[in-house]
Amino acid sequence: MKSCGVIVEYNPFHNGHQYHLEMAHEASQADVVVAVMSGNFLQRGEPAILDKWTRAKEAIENGADLVIELPVASAVQSADYFAKGAVRVLHELGVSSLCFGTDSEEELDYDQFARFNEENQNEINETFQSLNHLGLSYPQQMNEVYRLLLPDWPVSNQSPNHILGMSYAKENQKYAKPMSLFPIKRQVSNYHDKELNGTKFASATAIREAVLADKFEDLADVIPVETLNDLKGNDPIDWEKAWPFLKYQLMVNSEEELRSIYQMVEGIEYRLKEMVLKANSFEEFVTLVKTKRFTWTRIQRLCVYVLLQLTEAEVTQSWEQPYLRILGFNKVGQVFMKQQRKMVSSPVISNLKKEHQKIAELDIRAGLVYELITGKNNKQDFYRIPHIKK
């Protein structure tokens, strides 16, 4: 079976995602499309608007054949680590191609870019070091490196999908048998667009804004019916709903305790503890904490680590004991999984039980906290079985 992977968050699943799945089939000529999806917390450091089971179901009902959860220790990460975790899952499953969206105006040859990275690692590192004095954030500094080393290549576009695309390409290049890459142009909407625009495509950001403002009227045009029903039937989750718990945790953790949290560096713990007493909302809190080096997204991710009390040791350990958690599949996905399962070296979990407690510890914790934030009895892990399309 010819397979193609997609790396996704579906926050929530919309027509653009459906188009992406169609393009993945078409461009790669694959029989099966495998989606590696973030669980209940997302790459940019926020809780998902709907839980992972709901989002996986939406995907399976609208073109994905198999959905695998990207563990929280890889999902809530900057582009390179996010890519590392997701690409590993696809390689473990023997997926032969990768299709991803890009917002790049000009065409970048991602494979060529990945090879350049592999062959010039030292020069890249040295150039990066030489820019340390500028006090830039990591993505800004990396962008500056590429602008200097590859002045004629379209590498310095700062759109999130483009940055992720470059990370996927670099990570993929590290494997003996890299996947074929199929970048596809996004349709119409831009990643950060905040308005619905009257077409059948809208950004997830615009969709979330409409949902939070309780404006469901125009959403039917831009999301599948499953997503519309899910959004109508569930309280949408955002950081403000988790804010009381984050605030509480920052109040009771001493600076010393906060220093044991993953990525708590450069004394930012003092700033977090100072500002939590001044902020009346999560948005206000991040605005107060934000600096040139600590971007909005970096702070959001740090807040997820605090909320889940993730330590450096726990995150590292999670990377070292990967597992594949199946969230949903259709008949094609089932056949593919059955065929590939024997070559997968990590444990495959389709019904999480007590015996998986250790390996899935951080994801179980993330699920418990997510359930608590929803305020409903909505078990996320033990004894939940994948969504199966009839």
Place this chain on the structure above:
Amino acid sequence: MKSCGVIVEYNPFHNGHQYHLEMAHEASQADVVVAVMSGNFLQRGEPAILDKWTRAKEAIENGADLVIELPVASAVQSADYFAKGAVRVLHELGVSSLCFGTDSEEELDYDQFARFNEENQNEINETFQSLNHLGLSYPQQMNEVYRLLLPDWPVSNQSPNHILGMSYAKENQKYAKPMSLFPIKRQVSNYHDKELNGTKFASATAIREAVLADKFEDLADVIPVETLNDLKGNDPIDWEKAWPFLKYQLMVNSEEELRSIYQMVEGIEYRLKEMVLKANSFEEFVTLVKTKRFTWTRIQRLCVYVLLQLTEAEVTQSWEQPYLRILGFNKVGQVFMKQQRKMVSSPVISNLKKEHQKIAELDIRAGLVYELITGKNNKQDFYRIPHIKK
């Protein structure tokens, strides 16, 4: 000035407390009555129904001359440690007598009892050890010791006030110049009475039940008008309001992290983590966790330590750096405080500022969490000044 101390919680302040203050004046012939009061968390391990400032105001308006906060590290403790902290405050202030309520049916000579304790410490310890095999809770085992050693004395009454009275007496006896003790009989209601009984006295338990059931009609008979207005104007706080935060903390703390919490012993952390996933309320949680050795009250206290993330080191350090926090006073209390202040060796705080952050750290933390539980902007510590009766 002749002074008398009372050790109190006022949860909330009622007519029985007012009577106690009158009796304290009368029995001791004191000019000034000083109340040492638990702050926002109480001896039996629960958040107070109203915050410390509100309760201190009620006391000052109804007969107390000066209210000092008992720090959380001493307040949320079994009888002996609670007594140790409170008696120390009174001795620091040079208070010459102590008046406390007792439910004992028969009269116990508390001074004689305290002397017996001092003189027979070894025998008491040995008898206590010899009963270890019975698997009793600490108070039950201590009770058994006294029943064996003092068969003819009325020491084995298990009412909370009687137990506290014995602890006050034992602690007081350790000072070179002990205070004179004035035990007084409680009026009419029993400590645990759950019903209002048509007299002007009711137990705090019965009053809290009426408030939580929103039955304010009969309360005017048993509480002063200040308390009635406070209870009508504020959402009453109880453990159920703090339950989401406790649940969250128990979910994200690993067993190992929980072991650093004060009094987390005998592997109870495993039981807490197991039961938190099964319980749908705090009451259900404690019911599930309860064992012969871990009584309801002991578990409640442990839950406060988890909620506030108090470690052994923090509690010990707090004991070693006492301070006196003034919550309220009238003219008499002001004169007394001015007169005694020079002989007090610990810092006296009437307006808590940044410079007190270190010494008052645990109480500030308790105040922040309490404020969070109330869900209102209701700052508890920085820049709050004592209630002054005009």
